[in-house]
Amino acid sequence: MTAASVQTSDPPQRARLDLPAFGLRAGLAAGLLMLGLGLATPGRFDVLAHPLLRVLFFLFPLAWYGFIGLVLGVAAAGLARLLERFAGAARWPRPALAAALLVASLGYVGSIWQRALPKTDSGRIWMLAACALLTVAVLAVPLARRPPGSRRLLWGGSLVIALGLGLTAYWIGSARSIVHGAAPQPPADSADKPNLVLITWDTVRADMLPLYGGAGLESPQLERLASQGVVFDQMLAVAPITGPAHASLLTGVMPPTHGLRSNGDTTMSAGVPTLAQALRANGYDTAAFVAAFPVRGQFGFARGFRVYDDRLGGEGIADRMVDFQPIDPYTVAKLQKLLLRAADSDRMEAAIEGARVLERAQEYLAQAQAPFFLWLHFYDAHGPHDPAPPYLAKAEALAAGARPQPVDPARSATNMLGQRAEIMELDAYLGQVLAALDACDPGLQRTAVLLIADHGECFGEGGYVNTHAPSLYEATQRIPAVLRLPDGSGGGRRVADLASQIDVTPTFLELAGLKAMPGVQGVSLLPAARGSGPLAQRPLFARGMYMEAMLQRMQEGEHKYGLRDAEWKFLQGAEDPGWTRLFRLSEGEDADQSAQHPEVAARMRAALAQMLEDMPRSEDTSRALSDSEWKSLAELGYADGQEEEQP
Structure with missing residues (x-):
């Protein structure tokens, strides 16, 4: 056989875990769990009359927690590269950091669930369970290999983040609307009223x-x-x-x-x-x-x-933030503090x-x-x-x-x-x-x-x-x-x-x-x-x-x-x-x-x-x-x- 006819192949390489995509996935999972908690808690979705707030009720937890997860995932990817390059660690950093991201996100949500579950409506627990099942589906991807379609996940997740946080910023920054609907037509018997x-x-x-x-x-x-x-x-x-x-x-x-x-x-x-x-x-x-x-x-x-x-x-940001607490008041309170400080108006x-x-x-x-x-x-x-x-x-x-x-x-x-x-x-x-x-x-x-x-x-x-x-x-x-x-x-x-x-x-x-x-x-x-x-x-x-x-x-x-x-x-x-x-x-x-x-x-x-x-x-x-x-x-x-x- 000639040398040209000899075919060699490298051993298969395990795809590296895409930590930004996984961080986004963990954040979206946390957002789904918070959404379920919000739906199961009386007085959250029920009292929102403004259509935009009803949209944000679903978008905000996915966008906010997805954004936090993506940021942490990018940071974890940077840390993994440093460990791979300078510490000679080729196998363990990415799975370990992914596990840390998952534990941190679910641990945070768990701490809120512990405080908020007693306030949920037993008749709405199915909503919480449905969101929990969706969470399992989001996370049901092998951690040891790069998830197929992670680029699509990154693009789609980024769109959710941009849309959710963008609409939130618009709602918070716009002037408070004090008018809710058009003036009614006087009834036929208005002279008697x-x-x-x-x-x-x-x-x-x-x-x-x-x-x-x-x-x-x-x-x-x-x-x-x-x-x-x-x-x-x-x-x-x-x-x-x-x-x-x-x-x-x-x-x-x-x-x-x-x-x-x-x-x-x-x-x-x-x-x-x-x-x-x-x-x-x-x-x-x-x-x-x-x-x-x-x-x-x-x-x-x-x-x-x-x-x-x-x-x-404080007609702008301060007024809007106190209205925008549809899901998780613990996180929104922190977000409010940051935004008010950025606006140089903390009260x-x-x-x-x-x-x-x-x-x-x-x-x-x-x-x-x-x-x-x-x-x-x-x-x-x-x-x-x-x-x-x-x-x-x-x-x-x-x-x-x-x-x-x-x-x-x-x-x-x-x-x-x-x-x-x-x-x-x-x-x-x-x-x-x-x-x-x-x-x-x-x-x-x-x-x-x-x-x-x-x-x-x-x-x-x-x-x-x-x-x-x-x-x-x-x-x-x-x-x-x-x-x-x-x-x-x-x-x-x-x-x-x-x-x-x-x-x-x-x-x-x-x-x-x-x-x-x-x-x-x-x-x-x-x-x-x-x-x-x-x-x-x-x-x-x-x-x-x-x-x-x-x-x-x-x-x-x-x-x-x-x-x-x-x-x-x-x-x-x-x-x-x-x-x-x-x-x-x-x-x-x-x-x-x-x-x-x-x-x-x-x-x-x-x-x-x-x-x-x-x-x-x-x-x-x-x-x-x-x-x-x-x-x-x-x-x-x-x-x-x-x-x-x-x-």
């Missing part, structure tokens, strides 16, 4: 106002509204903090039912219908202009509103002045079409107190005869004076709102207006100084409420019946000619407002009105439930049911009367226990807080459940 206006004053207790026997401030606009409307003398807050109270106003159900029981770290259950949804479905234009972080749209308040203006400052404003709310509302009313539902939220009376100088000077001039007086004057007299000044500023805003409404509807012949507070403030009552979150005393729970009916009928009437914030939704629905939504726990206030009869019985609350203090960040032992009827109030610890207090309201809330009236304490304890058992409860709606959200809550005094005391 009144405009509905809800004005909420944050942190204003009833007994501070002259309308309820207070002195030390002037409120001519509120008193003018009351002269044309109906004053509710025993309107009760469901909770002493902003989020839960407003959620009850807008759903007609108690906090255990709507799920928003704490500021910032819980949301309204997606399954609970809202007043705005019902009105919008029946031809109302719906708009809200709010002033503080606890009522931002991300907590469920925007549902049903065509216009929901919760801009608090959002926690609240805005009422003047900005008023300006936005006036712009809306200048072009509003009837019928409309308008909610205006004013936060000026909430601490920390920094009133405008003219109003502070007026409060100082009226201070000599002010009542009530602070229980702890050394630590709260200055705050009480400041809040009186801020309430006078709120009253001035009220006058301007009424003027804008009158321009839309002269004489307010077809407009109903309800002014109500969410809760009050303690200035030493019960030992609580310059705070409200842990209190169920009258200082936080008895709130002002004035309802002006269309054309001012019933003006000057006062209603002594017990009323609750859960009664607002059925009242507005009846004014609109609609039936109450299924599951609403309140009753319409209209019979009492019109003088046609007492308020109807509330089946769940026939033995008294429920209230709770459940801010998650309060110290252990501060969480409590309450039951109040016309004569008595009973309080019980949520963590320690043995801690109780009983007060006869006519004698104040200074001394527990359980020992003197054991039969009353036993009756109300049993009634409260039965109420808690019978009340429908939503699924767990807890959410993780980002760094900027923590800062916003801290600025408002909610970081540890206590307001900052100001001497």
Whole structure:
């Protein structure tokens, strides 16, 4: 045989493991697992109304974790080449580094699963299982050889990353959209449907106002509204903090039912219908202009509103990032921190002045079409107190005869004076709102207006100084409420019946000619407002009105439930049911009367226990807080459940 006819062949070479492709594969696997977790967790996909956010719900985890995996894979490939060249290691670096990538990605996801699995819906576990099976398919490629089509994987994965992160950047960087849909066509019977206006004053207790026997401030606009409307003398807050109270106003159900029981770290259950949804479905234009972080749209308040203006400052990246938490709040919180730092803006404003709310509302009313539902939220009376100088000077001039007086004057007299000044500023805003409404509807012949507070403030009552979150005393729970009916009928009437914030939704629905939504726990206030009869019985609350203090960040032992009827109030610890207090309201809330009236304490304890058992409860709606959200809550005094005391 000639030399030319001799054929030689090299031994087959094992294809080197493509670490960038494998890193991308591991990242996509982690993204699939996080997607499954998000789909199986109530309140994630369900509450996303914007179409782009629904797309990003699926794209973001694949893009984000795929990007991290690709970066780590490229780094691992570089390390492997160094080891192969300089350490003479030809066989083990790539499989070992691939195994490290896989363990790191699955270990990270596993740590999140451990925390989040208890919050998943057992009825949705199949979604999580389906994503887990897809994960197995993605990873089912031999590690010892280069996967066929790894170039296609790299190109396809890079496209997913570019699309997902690009759309995310567009969403985050664009200006906040406050308009959700076109204005509705007025219904054929629009002439019979009144405009509905809800004005909420944050942190204003009833007994501070002259309308309820207070002195030390002037409120001519509120008193003018009351002269044309109906004053509710025993309107009760469901909770002493902003989020839960407003959620009850807008759903007609108690906090255990709507799920928003704490500021910032819980949301309204997606399954609970809202007043705005019902009105919008029946031809109302719906708009809200709010002033503080606890009522931002991300907590469920925007549902049903065509216009929901919760801009608090930092209009671009900061506002968008707090909305974009569809899957994994732990990772998104880190991403948010990086992006905010890159934008040189690491905090959002926690609240805005009422003047900005008023300006936005006036712009809306200048072009509003009837019928409309308008909610205006004013936060000026909430601490920390920094009133405008003219109003502070007026409060100082009226201070000599002010009542009530602070229980702890050394630590709260200055705050009480400041809040009186801020309430006078709120009253001035009220006058301007009424003027804008009158321009839309002269004489307010077809407009109903309800002014109500969410809760009050303690200035030493019960030992609580310059705070409200842990209190169920009258200082936080008895709130002002004035309802002006269309054309001012019933003006000057006062209603002594017990009323609750859960009664607002059925009242507005009846004014609109609609039936109450299924599951609403309140009753319409209209019979009492019109003088046609007492308020109807509330089946769940026939033995008294429920209230709770459940801010998650309060110290252990501060969480409590309450039951109040016309004569008595009973309080019980949520963590320690043995801690109780009983007060006869006519004698104040200074001394527990359980020992003197054991039969009353036993009756109300049993009634409260039965109420808690019978009340429908939503699924767990807890959410993780980002760094900027923590800062916003801290600025408002909610970081540890206590307001900052100001001497």
